[in-house]
Amino acid sequence: MSRPSRTTDRDRVIWHMRCRPDTTPDAHRQVLDLLGEYTPLVQPLPPLAALAQLTGTRRLFGVDPGELAQRARIQALTRLGVDLHIGVSDAWSTSATASARVGRSGVLYLPDHRAVTAFLAPLPVDAVHGIGPAQAAALQRYGLHTVGALAAMDETVVCRILGGKTGRVLRDRARGIDPRTVTAARMPESTSAAHAFDTDTLDPVLVRAALLDLVVTLAERLRGREQTARRVTLAVRLAGGATTERTLTLPAPSAHTDDLRTATFRLLDAMAFQRARLRRLTLIAEDLRPADEGPGTQLSLDPARENRLRLEPVLDRINAKYGHRLAGPAGAYLKAS
Structure with missing residues (x-):
């Protein structure tokens, strides 16, 4: 089976850029505009990252x-007051891995195959871009503890695992x-909420309670702005510092707590x-649009859900008058999930 060929600087160079966690959404947008001064191929990666693909940098x-x-x-x-970490190579995933390990210089450039191999090989196997904790654990059970060991293993064996x-x-x-390329795109309108645990936790009850709190916060914010969200992204930072995220497109744009909760727990x-x-x-609630652009609320044939939808405007008015989050969903939401 033929494998994708490695590209060179003459073909493409990919920057993977990360902003510091305290960067505001507006500052992130300004960074995207700055990248646009170097190349039209800029792809936002909400909440605080981006890709840029360049060609012929030495010539231009x-x-x-x-x-x-x-x-x-x-x-x-100097212009924006934003600190960036940038990984540079000829592959999306390699640049993303590099941008998380730039050191004090803030930039890690891997110019050729030898540099890429020397960088990737000694890293722990969970550093592979896009790998999940369960997949990394499965590889480790078979003795594949480093990226180099995974790269050297026969493809058939890896596919069996x-x-x-x-x-x-x-x-x-x-x-x-x-082989993935950068797709030029505009930064989607989005809004986000975050929760940092006091100590690293594996308690599923605490995790779901924190997520429910974020869901309610975003749903109230969207309804207050008269907006709906088309997509929901959950980004999770693990105890070791690695971050993983997934995105789900909703069946229809929504600002209902029920819909966002269901998507988030999925x-x-x-x-x-x-x-x-x-x-x-x-x-992160993404692809926001005015509420009047979306379809009307459909009858769900679920009396409990219909009651919650009717209560949402009442709860919003109570919270607006007497204080944020004074009223909210009952603990039964967690049991229903």
């Missing part, structure tokens, strides 16, 4: 991709191969954390 700018990334980082600091498509994709990424269940300790939860 007179410097190599790493030096150009340093220039962009300095401009972000992780499944055909997943095994091939993760093994390719461990070898620095990722995302959490799909992540299959098992015994992983969690440090921070971020919930």
